[in-house]
Amino acid sequence: MLLKLSLRNIQRSFKDYMIYFMTLILGVAIFYLFNSIESQTVMMNVSSSTREIIELMVNVLSGVSVLVSFILGFLIVYASRFLMKRRNKEFGIYMTLGMSKRQISSVLLCETFLIGIISLAVGLVIGVALSQLMSIFVANMFEADMTQFAFVFSSSAMLKTMLYFGVIYVIVMIFNVFFIGKQELIDLLLAHRKNEKIKMKNTWLCSAVFLIGVTMLGYAYYLVTAGVTKLDTADKIFIPIALGIISTFMIFWSVSGFVLKIFMMNKKTYYMGLNTFTLRQFSSQMNTTVLSMGMICLMLFVTICVLSSGISLKNATTASLHELSPVDLYIEKTWDLKGNKANGKPYNQKDLDDSHISITESLEKLDFSVEENLKDVLTLNIYMTNDLTFGDVLGNYADDVHKQMPYLRLDSAEKIMRLSDYNKVAKRYNKPLLQLKDHEYMVVANFSGMIPLRNEALKMNTQIQLLGETYHPAIQECQDGFLVPSANQSNSGIVVVPDNAVNESMKEENVLIADYQANDEVKKQIVENKIRSLSNHTYAKDLTNLDAITKISIYEGSIGIGTMVIFIGIYIGVIFLLSSAAILALKELSESADNKERYMMLRKIGTDERMLNRALFTQISLFFIAPLILAVIHSFFGIEFCKFFLQSFGEENLMPSIIMTVIFIVVIYGGYMMITYFSSRAMLKE
Known part of the structure; x- marks a missing residue:
């Protein structure tokens, strides 16, 4: 009889509280949808690095799901509170007809259980259907090969959804029983006459x-x-x-x-x-x-x-x-290593010796043939000196910048490039070539957060000193350009000077820019894997001082x-x-x-x-x-x-x-x- 009464109550209430049922179903569907992404991406043909990113995304989404479960749990409990208040008179009539609070609680437990089963079932069906569309969306976002696309059902996502929502429904059941237990008959019958x-x-x-x-x-x-x-x-x-x-x-x-x-x-x-x-x-x-x-x-x-x-x-x-990643490969290495590694350990003799030879020689020593694997190879140097800092280039504007942005390090050394080297890079990157007269300099940048600061300093005709010589701006605004390929406009500033403005004692980094010899994607990936295995930046292997950035x-x-x-x-x-x-x-x-x-x-x-x-x-x-x-x-x-x-x-x-x-x-x-x-x-x- 209690089951029959529960089914009748659900049927009678469905029209009035359609929003409650719809919210439960949508909550289940969305929860399953985003937790099934791991299963959706298994069939995708992607590289190992993309697979690692997908795994990271899945882990992050799992953590977010905990927050989402709390939000949905609060929502369901909050909704139940309103529904319970709406049924005060109904419960009062039940008690008037002789039903005990325990029997009413049993009816509510049965109703909540049935509602949970129905919403879980319908929500999972909708979630599974939507997850097939999500698979296509995910593949499109990661630009993956979906030739092996097939129907996907994530048992792990289903179990997680059932577990989380099962706990939520149990809490709702406890709440409903507690609510009935503390109510008096007179309060239930007259509740509709009471205003908040x-x-x-x-x-x-x-x-x-x-x-x-x-x-x-x-x-x-x-x-x-x-x-x-x-x-x-x-x-x-x-x-x-x-x-x-x-x-x-x-x-x-x-x-x-x-x-x-x-x-x-x-x-x-x-x-x-x-x-x-x-x-x-x-x-x-x-x-x-x-x-x-x-x-x-x-x-x-x-x-x-x-x-x-x-x-x-x-x-x-x-x-x-x-535009910002115009070449297949960019490698840099620190020249003339001094001090300790980032982990505090001193450099070994192999590291020190390697820091005095070019990147090309380092690669050949590691059995990587530059001639066989790379083409259009361009090598150049980056120069730095403590005699030319960010604050020096800002000049009189440095104090204002420090007040506005105290977190900026004005004592950091500026990157310096010879005019001939920068123009080689600019030509390769399809950027305008620069021209300088003696004792002139330019600043190249593309980071919009730094360009206004640079321009203010250049408008003040800020002069800089290098090797005892004075240089003034050739033009009073930054030129658009960069050296390191990236996914965003991150070049905060490179000072370009005449070739004779620097000497080898100021050399800080050796740079190699190149494209892969291979024309098809499979062979390019083989070369890519070789480069990654030699770069401690990617795999944290203590092999070389090379730091490689690739377009892929x-x-x-x-x-x-x-x-x-x-x-x-x-x-x-x-x-x-x-x-x-x-x-x-x-x-x-x-x-x-x-x-x-x-x-x-x-x-x-x-x-x-x-x-x-x-x-x-x-x-x-x-x-x-x-x-x-x-x-x-x-x-x-x-x-x-x-x-x-x-x-x-x-x-x-x-x-x-x-x-x-x-x-x-x-x-x-x-x-x-x-x-x-x-x-x-x-x-x-x-």
Whole structure:
């Protein structure tokens, strides 16, 4: 009988609480979808380095899944709380008919178990179906060969999903039993007549709190935009974060205290139609959901920033790969080693001897034939001296830079290149050639964060000293260029001087730039593997002092990092968006159920259905839009902060990713709002 009653309750409640069931199913599907990526990538034909990046991404997603499970767990428990309150009268009738609290708890346990089984089953089916599309998406992101594509079912993802959601449902069961255990019959029967207690807030206190909150928020905005240079250490980044969180709750608390008075100031609008009823309903909701509104606002803010910057970072890491990695191979080695290794151990004699021969000779000694494996080989030197530091090149502007950016090391030695060497590289990289007269110099850079500083110093006609000679700028702005291939614009500055401005005693690094002899990808990969095995930078083998950077490794790393960021961003963003919309929807549905008598009274006094529907839509829209407005304002400054970090990737145009984020919000958040409206309208018509 209890099972029959549970099935009937589920069937009867499904229409009213479709959003609850839909959220459970979507939560299961998304959880399975992102945890099945490991199985989806097994069939992909990718290189070993790409495979390592995929494994890293899978591990990171597993860690993120723990956070996601807590969020979904909170959402499900929160939703159950509203559903339980809605059924107070039902439980009271059960007790009146002679059912004990233990029997009612048994019914709830049975209902929760059945709901869990149904949502898990349906969610897993949807997740498995979507994972096949995800396989194609993942392969496209990693540019993998999918000729061996086949249907994939991840048993590990299924078991993890069942485990996590099983724990969540057990917690919900315990919560429901505890809820029933502490209820009294009279409270259950009369619960629908009780209104939520609304504490009237002092208008002056609310105004003061609002002004303090806005001031704190303004200072937080300043720190992440104009004052971003003050965040020179990792711990200082928590200052604007803390200010933003605290001020958000302060603003919602204070606004909830005088929101109705703000509306009442415009009497023409306030007394038009059912606006009086609608705005009072909205004001009441704001008063009782301050904490929820603040949390939802922050989750929406994180969603917008994570999705926008994540998608943009993926675009940025792949947009300029061809331009910034124009050669197959770049190798550098430190000349004339001194001191100790990075691990503190002294260099051995082999290391010291190797640091006095060219890269070509080092490779030949390691049985790597330069002539057989490489073509268009270009060798050159990098020079450095403590007599020419970053501060020296900045000149009189150095003090201002130090005040703005105290974390920059002004005493670091500048990289110096001979004009003839740089022009060889520029020709190879398809960059403009430079011309210098005697006692002139130029600065070459492409890192947008450093170029303005360099240009200010050059405009001051800053002179530098080398080997007792004075040099002045040939042109008063940086020239676009770089030496080391990379995935982003990372060259913060190279000083180019006439060939006679340096001597061999200043030689710091020997550089080799070349392409592979092989024409097909398979043979190129063979040479690539040889280079990697000789480079201690890649495999940490103590073989040579060589540090190799290859186009293939840059390409694979850029695609991998960008893909990992975008997956994590979408995972967190969608879950946050889903949770925010579901909490608002459930709260609004509960509110609509409580307002049945009010809407019935409006019908009795002659209000037509069109006016009632308009009032309901306005109320729901205001409730959904309120946290979104502040979240969007937060996001304007949050995205500006993201731009500060994205500038090194040469991609500051966030508009495509912002458009994608807007689509996500419209589809998920807007979809939940419309479903809430139609469900509430149907509920109020009964």
